[in-house]
Amino acid sequence: MHCCLLSILIWMPIAAGALILLLGDARPAVTRWLALIAALAALVLSLPLWSGFDVTGAAMQFPEKLPWIPRFSAWYALGVDGISMPLIVLTTFMTVPVVIAAWTVIEKRPAQYYAAFLIMEGLMVGVFSATDALLFYFFWEAMLIPMFLIIGVWGGPRRVYATLKFFLYTFLGSVFMLVALIYMYVKAGDYAIASFQALPLSLAEQRWIFAAFFLAFAVKVPMWPVHTWLPDAHVEAPTGGSVILAAIMLKMGGYGFLRFSLPITPDASRELDLVMIALSLIAVVYIGLVALMQQDMKKLIAYSSIAHMGFVTLGAFVIYAIVAATGSRVGAGMALDGAMVQMISHGLISGSLFLCVGVLYDRLHSRQIADYGGVVNVMPVFAVFMVLFALANTGLPGTSGFVGEFLVIIATFRASFWYAFFAAVTLVTGAAYTLWLVKRVVFGPVTSPRVAALKDLNPREFVVLGMLAVLVIGVGVWPAPLLRVMQPTIRHLVTLALASKL
Amino acid sequence: MNPTELIAIPLLPLAAALIAGLCGRWIGRAGAHSVTCLAVAAACALSLHVLWQLVWGGVPSFEGTVYTWLVSDGVGMQVGFLVDRLTALMMAVVTFVSLCVHIYTIGYMRDDPGYTRFFSYISLFTFSMLMLVMSNNFMQLFFGWEAVGVVSYLLIGFWYQRESAIFANLKAFLVNRVGDFGFVLGIAGIVYYTHSLDYPVAFAAAPRMAQAMLPFTAHTSVPALTLICICLFVGAMGKSAQVPLHVWLPDSMEGPTPISALIHAATMVTAGIFMVARMSPLFEYSDTALSLVLVIGATTAFFMGLLGVVNNDIKRVIAYSTLSQLGYMTVALGASAYGAGIFHLMTHAFFKALLFLAAGSVIIGMHHEQDMRRMGGLAKYMPITAVTCWIGALALIGTPLFSGFYSKDAIIEAVHESHRYGAGYAYWCVLLGVFITALYTFRMLFMTFHGAERFRQAQHHAADGAHDRHGDHGHEHEPHESPAVVWVPLVALAIPSVLIGALTVAPVLHGTFFGGAIFTRGAQAAHAAGEGVSAVRLALEGLAAPPFWLALAGVVTAWLFFLRSPSLADAAGRRLHALRTLLVNKYYFDWFNEHVIAALTRALGTVLWKGGDQVLIDGVLVNGTAQAVSRLGSATRRLQNGYLYSYAFWMMIGLAVLLGWFLAHA
Numbered sequence A: 001m002h003c004c005l006l007s008i009l010i011w012m013p014i015a016a017g018a019l020i021l022l023l024g025d026a027r028p029a030v031t032r033w034l035a036l037i038a039a040l041a042a043l044v045l046s047l048p049l050w051s052g053f054d055v056t057g058a059a060m061q062f063p064e065k066l067p068w069i070p071r072f073s074a075w076y077a078l079g080v081d082g083i084s085m086p087l088i089v090l091t092t093f094m095t096v097p098v099v100i101a102a103w104t105v106i107e108k109r110p111a112q113y114y115a116a117f118l119i120m121e122g123l124m125v126g127v128f129s130a131t132d133a134l135l136f137y138f139f140w141e142a143m144l145i146p147m148f149l150i151i152g153v154w155g156g157p158r159r160v161y162a163t164l165k166f167f168l169y170t171f172l173g174s175v176f177m178l179v180a181l182i183y184m185y186v187k188a189g190d191y192a193i194a195s196f197q198a199l200p201l202s203l204a205e206q207r208w209i210f211a212a213f214f215l216a217f218a219v220k221v222p223m224w225p226v227h228t229w230l231p232d233a234h235v236e237a238p239t240g241g242s243v244i245l246a247a248i249m250l251k252m253g254g255y256g257f258l259r260f261s262l263p264i265t266p267d268a269s270r271e272l273d274l275v276m277i278a279l280s281l282i283a284v285v286y287i288g289l290v291a292l293m294q295q296d297m298k299k300l301i302a303y304s305s306i307a308h309m310g311f312v313t314l315g316a317f318v319i320y321a322i323v324a325a326t327g328s329r330v331g332a333g334m335a336l337d338g339a340m341v342q343m344i345s346h347g348l349i350s351g352s353l354f355l356c357v358g359v360l361y362d363r364l365h366s367r368q369i370a371d372y373g374g375v376v377n378v379m380p381v382f383a384v385f386m387v388l389f390a391l392a393n394t395g396l397p398g399t400s401g402f403v404g405e406f407l408v409i410i411a412t413f414r415a416s417f418w419y420a421f422f423a424a425v426t427l428v429t430g431a432a433y434t435l436w437l438v439k440r441v442v443f444g445p446v447t448s449p450r451v452a453a454l455k456d457l458n459p460r461e462f463v464v465l466g467m468l469a470v471l472v473i474g475v476g477v478w479p480a481p482l483l484r485v486m487q488p489t490i491r492h493l494v495t496l497a498l499a500s501k502l
Numbered sequence B: 001m002n003p004t005e006l007i008a009i010p011l012l013p014l015a016a017a018l019i020a021g022l023c024g025r026w027i028g029r030a031g032a033h034s035v036t037c038l039a040v041a042a043a044c045a046l047s048l049h050v051l052w053q054l055v056w057g058g059v060p061s062f063e064g065t066v067y068t069w070l071v072s073d074g075v076g077m078q079v080g081f082l083v084d085r086l087t088a089l090m091m092a093v094v095t096f097v098s099l100c101v102h103i104y105t106i107g108y109m110r111d112d113p114g115y116t117r118f119f120s121y122i123s124l125f126t127f128s129m130l131m132l133v134m135s136n137n138f139m140q141l142f143f144g145w146e147a148v149g150v151v152s153y154l155l156i157g158f159w160y161q162r163e164s165a166i167f168a169n170l171k172a173f174l175v176n177r178v179g180d181f182g183f184v185l186g187i188a189g190i191v192y193y194t195h196s197l198d199y200p201v202a203f204a205a206a207p208r209m210a211q212a213m214l215p216f217t218a219h220t221s222v223p224a225l226t227l228i229c230i231c232l233f234v235g236a237m238g239k240s241a242q243v244p245l246h247v248w249l250p251d252s253m254e255g256p257t258p259i260s261a262l263i264h265a266a267t268m269v270t271a272g273i274f275m276v277a278r279m280s281p282l283f284e285y286s287d288t289a290l291s292l293v294l295v296i297g298a299t300t301a302f303f304m305g306l307l308g309v310v311n312n313d314i315k316r317v318i319a320y321s322t323l324s325q326l327g328y329m330t331v332a333l334g335a336s337a338y339g340a341g342i343f344h345l346m347t348h349a350f351f352k353a354l355l356f357l358a359a360g361s362v363i364i365g366m367h368h369e370q371d372m373r374r375m376g377g378l379a380k381y382m383p384i385t386a387v388t389c390w391i392g393a394l395a396l397i398g399t400p401l402f403s404g405f406y407s408k409d410a411i412i413e414a415v416h417e418s419h420r421y422g423a424g425y426a427y428w429c430v431l432l433g434v435f436i437t438a439l440y441t442f443r444m445l446f447m448t449f450h451g452a453e454r455f456r457q458a459q460h461h462a463a464d465g466a467h468d469r470h471g472d473h474g475h476e477h478e479p480h481e482s483p484a485v486v487w488v489p490l491v492a493l494a495i496p497s498v499l500i501g502a503l504t505v506a507p508v509l510h511g512t513f514f515g516g517a518i519f520t521r522g523a524q525a526a527h528a529a530g531e532g533v534s535a536v537r538l539a540l541e542g543l544a545a546p547p548f549w550l551a552l553a554g555v556v557t558a559w560l561f562f563l564r565s566p567s568l569a570d571a572a573g574r575r576l577h578a579l580r581t582l583l584v585n586k587y588y589f590d591w592f593n594e595h596v597i598a599a600l601t602r603a604l605g606t607v608l609w610k611g612g613d614q615v616l617i618d619g620v621l622v623n624g625t626a627q628a629v630s631r632l633g634s635a636t637r638r639l640q641n642g643y644l645y646s647y648a649f650w651m652m653i654g655l656a657v658l659l660g661w662f663l664a665h666a
Helices: A001-021 A026-050 A084-101 A110-129 A133-142 A142-156 A159-188 A193-198 A203-220 A229-236 A237-263 A267-272 A273-292 A297-327 A332-366 A380-393 A401-417 A416-422 A426-441 A459-479 A481-500 B003-022 B024-055 B087-110 B115-134 B138-156 B163-194 B199-204 B205-209 B225-240 B250-255 B257-266 B268-279 B287-310 B312-334 B338-365 B381-396 B403-417 B423-449 B484-510 B523-528 B535-543 B546-564 B566-575 B577-584 B587-641 B645-664
Strands: A061-069 A075-081 B062-072 B075-083 B211-217 B221-223
Touching: A001 A026, A001 A061, A001 A084, A001 A110, A026 A110, A026 A401, A026 B075, A026 B523, A061 A133, A075 A084, A075 A133, A075 A416, A084 A110, A084 A237, A084 A332, A084 A380, A084 A481, A110 A133, A110 A142, A110 A237, A110 B199, A133 A159, A133 A193, A142 A159, A142 A237, A142 A481, A142 B381, A159 A193, A159 A203, A159 A229, A193 A237, A193 B577, A203 A237, A203 A267, A203 B221, A203 B535, A229 A237, A229 B577, A237 A297, A237 A481, A237 B484, A267 A273, A267 A297, A267 A481, A267 B423, A267 B645, A273 A297, A273 A416, A273 A426, A273 B138, A297 A332, A297 A401, A297 A416, A297 A426, A297 A481, A297 B535, A332 A401, A332 A459, A332 A481, A332 B062, A332 B423, A380 A401, A380 A426, A380 A459, A380 B577, A401 A416, A401 B138, A401 B163, A416 A426, A416 B163, A416 B250, A426 B115, A426 B225, A459 B257, A459 B287, A459 B403, A481 B062, B003 B024, B003 B062, B003 B075, B003 B087, B003 B115, B024 B087, B024 B115, B087 B115, B087 B257, B087 B338, B087 B484, B115 B138, B115 B268, B138 B163, B138 B221, B138 B225, B138 B257, B163 B199, B163 B205, B163 B225, B163 B250, B205 B225, B205 B403, B211 B225, B221 B225, B221 B287, B225 B268, B225 B287, B250 B312, B257 B268, B257 B338, B268 B312, B268 B338, B287 B312, B287 B423, B287 B577, B287 B587, B312 B338, B312 B403, B312 B577, B338 B381, B338 B484, B338 B546, B381 B403, B381 B423, B381 B484, B403 B546, B423 B546, B484 B535, B546 B566, B566 B577
Parallel strands: none
Antiparallel strands: A061 A075, B062 B075, B211 B221
16 A cells, blocks of 8 residues: 555545546535545545654655656656655645535535645645656646636635736746756756756856746745735635645745755855845745734735745755854754744644634625624634634744744854844734734624624534644644654755755 | 652643633533632642752752653753752742632632633643743743743733723733743853753853853854843843833733732742743853843832822732832842842732732722722721731831841842942832832822722712723622632731741741752852841841831821822822823833834834835836736737838848848958
8 A cells, every 4th residue: 555655645636526526516415525535535545654654764755656758757756755744744634624614615616616625635745745856847837727726716806816916926936947947857867856956066057946946936935025926815715725825835835945945956055045044034024014014814814924934944044054154054954843843833823824714704704804803702612713823823832833933043043143033023023913913803892793693613613623723732732743754854955955066 | 759749730730721711611610610729729739748848858859851842953852840949939839829819719700701711711820830930941931931921911801802901911912022032032042052952051051151252243242141141031021021021011900800919910920030040040140131130120120119109090009019029029130139039029929919819809899999099998898808908018018027028128138239230220229119119008008998988979980990890790889898718818828928038038048948049159149148047136127227217208108198188199299290290101111112113013014015015016026027028018019010011121121230240240
């Protein structure tokens, strides 16, 4: 079974999605249950990845290799290491609440909705598990299509503008990456990511390749100043779309930096680390301030995502500054540990917050903060979850949100007091925008008759938020198991990223 | 020491909090208060046992790991306990005051719809505070630090329908986060130099860090340990409400009175004091940091005390008193008299919790009234509350033989002997602060319990203003004594408020009670290890010292102005109009924060959003690029207009250019 576990995880959801498409909307109950079973099956099947994971080495595990396009030496090659495996489990996990959350909410073409999410799940697993760059690129681009449809079909009033912006931004970034991949293929003779990592490249070559990767990944993360597509896409996307977008798709950017930029272009990364650190800190400080002024709940969480993802890029690129400042690589592993944990944690927390907003939106059909107030009076159980996730979003110790930020801040101090200083600003701004949101939406007296008529969580919503709450607290109280599976790969990555190719 | 026993101490309140919080609906109100009170009582008993073992049982300190939170880059981050005498003392104080507050809450919150939620929160608080004081490393310290902050946030906003309460709790959290911002940088600095988060490693490295210089700008560097200590102290300033991060504490009085006693007087706000004392092996190596501690503490002690003199809300007067007393403790730290600081922390925990709970009892008795101008003469109606409140007040102003006398005198004495930069200023602040303390304390006492009965004409005003809502909608309007469940904790706190100082002054202050837990260098160390003196002799000596006479003067002034002839107070207020305006407006700190800092932040956020994101990035870059492409398209479209003569013209031009190029290069 281990022989083709990754393939099953990719193609089973896609096949289930295709089946649902064929069945159509004739029997919605069957569609829903089929989608749920497929999502749960994918989650269960992804667990052996974790339990069977060998933490002693950094080699690719659960490998599969079949010829794909022999003419171009492109292989259907899959495998996972400590960076991709947790992200795959996050993907299969987050699809489940998305399916459950849509249960009675999506009335327009439910079959196609579920199919889009299942197909996207398979493609996203493909992105994280591909060890062949062309295969990676295939999944990377294919993934855009279902998301494009999800926003475009089930989105809000300005969905056309948002989808176009989303698609153009991300597509524009990716084509340059394709050019870089082809260039390296010509030099290396095949598309294996491992060959690219071993490929000697001059500084000039590295700069160009780094720039191409940067365009692709920075848009996805998103980094300032190529972030403006994200708030628009989130605002227009349906709840499930926002959850997947925030929880998984943004991680593709972080994953790309770790998988491609650092090991393939280490010298260019070192040369441009100041730019990357500056952009990351701008994301933390500038975007934190912008988030403060948002009137739309989803926009606020979208901006908060950008600020939190700033810690991922900061952790990734500060390793060069650490070495430059101290002459030692001590602390580099911690920075990358922090970046990885931040990715997982942000997936859980931002997904949870978008689900919370979805709960409110389903009832009142408004995302405006001003339309709410005093929700706790009528939805006390919901309020508990919302406050918990909000506190997690502020990086409260004991929740997953703390772990990554703490590790990145204390590692960054090695590079410079001021980097740590600006990164730590998030303690204040993050608390300000998140808890101000909570104050205006959750607390206070009931502000309108529409709020007074709100009903508390139904069992379905309770299960969705409950399972996320358990994980958010679980990772916060005991992050060691998560770090244990990541660290051998991260140690290896530190070696690759700090070894000069010149 | 038995590790299981130590683990049980924080876990019992946590379990009780979870049971009361998650199963409140099923176990009911009685179930919720039973389970939490029992758990905290057990934690208190175990804490006293631990203290007994350490002090009289000859058991050595405990240091050990419970579990490994994570290991990153060789830095192990554990959850673990360090239980020495300092910790054990804190544990005993925390659990004892918490137990009193738990019992008191049964009466105070009797009719509140959030009854079970409240018990869940205060038990959770007890857990968090225990994790903070019992920690053996910075990670767990920060966990407890933030966790008590969150519970405080939840409790200040406990009555979430009140706009003022949810404003106050957000403010409290944010101001604390400013402190935590410094704190986390301090921790990062420790990790930078020691590659560890454990206290013993950090303490051992202190002399080395004292030599190190940290690059600050491109060409300058600063002494590393001083920077680290100042960062850590910024955290303490937030938690222990020192100027200018004190602004949240008076507003925190929006929370129910039991938590004002527990969190905002006795325990959480002293976390900063505890932390600096715990970090004494670091602070001792930085005179600059200690001078800052001294000056900040002295400023808080004197100037915040002054605010208590003009306030009319009984809880807020006590809150300003708390600020001032926290300033005293901070001054002690700055003068390297850590033992005296912790000693005052302990005595203050008892008498200040007592004063708050007595104020709560008054508020119940007055049917939600907090304005002292509508009280007076209550001693007749609430004798137990009045007597216990008097005891608390006498302890607070430092009456000889009462607990506060020993601790406050020790601080004043330590500052007097200190030669640290800023000690002169600090000495005058703490000395004059004694007069101020007595003045506001007895003003409060006289306005509440003595003099004319002003509550009858005030009854119809009771609907306006912010009042503690405890649900006691009594039908008779006469004030009345509170039920036993309320006054028993008052008595339980009154006893240590009187006795604890005299009983413990010799070992704690002049002996070697803290052993290795507190570290001092040089002259101060000699002072701490002074000769064994009797409590009575100290009290007799105190009668001849200036603090006693200053306190007496304060009491007399309060009597003259607020009991004998209140018209004098009005006249003085008119005469000192400018000062009074300054004090009533709390030195304009709130005004500055709201109209300058908050307003500027919001303006900056708006500018970055509307100007940066919408105009520059989306308008110019994104849509501008799209427009540029479209204009380029229109321009090139003009070239392909389908007219033959146009194509022929461009062909000829092209041919000419090509020929020219050839000829030039031929």
